[in-house]
Amino acid sequence: MLQEDVFKKLVAHCKEYGFVFQSSEIYDGLSAVYDYAQNGVELKNNIKKYWWDSMILLHENIVGIDSAIFMHPTIWKASGHVDAFNDPLIDNKDSKKRYRADVLIEEQLAKYEDKIGKEIEKARKRFGETFDEKQFRKTNGRVLEYQQKWDELQARFVKALNDSNLDELKQIIIDQEIVCPVSGTRNWTDVRQFNLMFSTEMGSTADGALKIYLRPETAQGIFVNYLNVQKTGRMKIPFGIAQIGKAFRNEIVARQFIFRMREFEQMELQFFVRPGTELEWFAKWKQTRMNWHQALGFGSDNYRFHEHDKLAHYANAAVDVEFRFPFGFKEVEGIHSRTDFDLSQHQQFSGKKIQYFDPELNESYVPFVVETSIGVDRMFLQIMAASYAEEEIASEDGKKDIRVVLRIPAPLAPVKLAVLPLMKKDGLAEKTREIIDDLKFDFNCQYDEKDSIGKRYRRQDAIGTPFCVTVDHQSMEDNTVTIRYRDTMLQDRVAIGDLKNIIAGEVSMKKLFAKL
Numbered sequence: 225m226l227q228e229d230v231f232k233k234l235v236a237h238c239k240e241y242g243f244v245f246q247s248s249e250i251y252d253g254l255s256a257v258y259d260y261a262q263n264g265v266e267l268k269n270n271i272k273k274y275w276w277d278s279m280i281l282l283h284e285n286i287v288g289i290d291s292a293i294f295m296h297p298t299i300w301k302a303s304g305h306v307d308a309f310n311d312p313l314i315d316n317k318d319s320k321k322r323y324r325a326d327v328l329i330e331e332q333l334a335k336y337e338d339k340i341g342k343e344i345e346k347a348r349k350r351f352g353e354t355f356d357e358k359q360f361r362k363t364n365g366r367v368l369e370y371q372q373k374w375d376e377l378q379a380r381f382v383k384a385l386n387d388s389n390l391d392e393l394k395q396i397i398i399d400q401e402i403v404c405p406v407s408g409t410r411n412w413t414d415v416r417q418f419n420l421m422f423s424t425e426m427g428s429t430a431d432g433a434l435k436i437y438l439r440p441e442t443a444q445g446i447f448v449n450y451l452n453v454q455k456t457g458r459m460k461i462p463f464g465i466a467q468i469g470k471a472f473r474n475e476i477v478a479r480q481f482i483f484r485m486r487e488f489e490q491m492e493l494q495f496f497v498r499p500g501t502e503l504e505w506f507a508k509w510k511q512t513r514m515n516w517h518q519a520l521g522f523g524s525d526n527y528r529f530h531e532h533d534k535l536a537h538y539a540n541a542a543v544d545v546e547f548r549f550p551f552g553f554k555e556v557e558g559i560h561s562r563t564d565f566d567l568s569q570h571q572q573f574s575g576k577k578i579q580y581f582d583p584e585l586n587e588s589y590v591p592f593v594v595e596t597s598i599g600v601d602r603m604f605l606q607i608m609a610a611s612y613a614e615e616e617i618a619s620e621d622g623k624k625d626i627r628v629v630l631r632i633p634a635p636l637a638p639v640k641l642a643v644l645p646l647m648k649k650d651g652l653a654e655k656t657r658e659i660i661d662d663l664k665f666d667f668n669c670q671y672d673e674k675d676s677i678g679k680r681y682r683r684q685d686a687i688g689t690p691f692c693v694t695v696d697h698q699s700m701e702d703n704t705v706t707i708r709y710r711d712t713m714l715q716d717r718v719a720i721g722d723l724k725n726i727i728a729g730e731v732s733m734k735k736l737f738a739k740l
């Protein structure tokens with residue numbers, strides 16, 4: 225199946241099975257804003273718990289906060305967002321569509337990578353086991369030609385970004401003959417900067433309302449609380465502050481479903497360290513975060529690091545964790561060594577001393593910061609994309625059939641088990657209710673009595689429920705039930721009294737934490 229089709233199916237599945245809805249749908253929707261539905265919110269909460277507990281429970285020196293979305297507007301001056309939180313935009317005069325100039329060029333780079341990839345795949349098929357990719361990359365004429373084009377374009381692009389040279393960005397688009405995907409023409413406007421922050425007013429206009437911003441990242445809420453947390457928690461460096469919360473960006477081009485939204489949620493850690501040790505901590509967090517992703521078991525080939533060519537104004541090292549989405553490798557998480565930029569800026573703009581007295585060194589300094597920043601929504605999309613599978617199976621009447629299953633890791637699954645009476649009569653429904661009443665304090669359970677048992681299993685597969693427990697006549701006699709496993713579809717007969725242990729062992733977050 226084409227990757228584009230996989231993605232369309234995934235989006236449709238998210239709606240049909242109650243994961244994600246378009247915001248304000250009955251009013252024809254609001255662009256790049258989404259609502260999480262009954263199953264989506266459970267998955268999202270579980271993702272947040274996986275992240276939060278991996279920070280707070282597993283690290284003695286990390287604590288959490290929940291700061292307000294509204295903050296003093298000078299914070300965004302100090303952080304550089306008022307002046308520099310911009311994306312370069314360009315319009316196509318024929319289609320009137322707007323694009324990010326940097327993204328158009330990145331897509332052009334990806335085209336060269338694709339071409340190289342295709343040559344390699346063709347050669348791999350031709351040469352079979354004897355194929356030596358390294359050698360082929362060094363010697364094949366076509367690959368070398370594409371690689372040279374890639375290198376030249378990349379060097380020019382990075383220089384233009386570093387120099388903030390908007391004319392050069394436009395010139396690259398023209399020289400590379402990049403066309404608008406809608407109109408197919410090269411009739412471009414100049415490139416302009418566009419600030420991504422939403423603003424609003426606080427207080428009535430009569431009082432002289434204050435222009436404030438919806439935060440474009442949660443990080444600043446942590447920086448401005450650094451002193452409070454350090455003092456009240458008696459924290460000793462190195463230590464971290466974690467936060468989960470909404471962020472808002474007026475994205476120029478918002479495509480690809482929940483990948484790029486205008487209102488989204490971030491999970492951020494700011495880890496405060498002694499100056500000079502930040503690159504060591506950066507390397508450590510890079511690995512820790514990659515392990516966190518890979519513990520989900522979606523295959524290490526589906527992740528890679530992407531080193532930044534252009535560092536943000538505050539960073540001295542930066543890397544993204546990328547995941548292979550149906551539309552290619554894309555960023556899920558950013559890890560940045562933010563130096564002492566933010567705390568120093570707040571020190572300067574607020575006039576308050578923001579320093580740490582290090583008893584071991586017997587000196588005070590502004591701490592350096594390593595940040596890990598991941599989007600909850602992108603993580604959600606990653607899990608949905610990696611979990612979605614269509615499998616050929618034999619149907620009840622023996623014919624071939626397709627089952628759609630979400631292989632969501634059990635600790636993150638929205639519903640942990642469905643308990644199903646084989647039929648409503650003969651006391652089976654009541655027995656089913658008794659089982660749910662016993663298990664509902666530990667797990668999110670669902671009761672379902674409608675349709676054939678096969679159809680009920682399939683409904684649960686489609687929302688990723690790891691266990692289906694079926695109550696039949698034998699259950700009335702010997703207190704046993706069948707338990708069906710989502711991934712293998714195998715069934716076991718077990719005592720009702722053993723269910724709690726069997727399920728708890730599989731759905732506990734401990735299963736994931738043990739791999740970290």
Ligand code: ATP
Binds near residue numbers: 484485488489600601
């Ligand atoms: P991109 O290059 O894709 O715009 P970014 O580098 O600006 O992302 P960061 O500022 O590093 O992103 O934000 C950290 C994380 O927040 C990202 O890795 C991503 O998971 C998430 N994120 C950022 N912008 C959005 C958005 N518009 N919608 C959903 N998630 C987002």
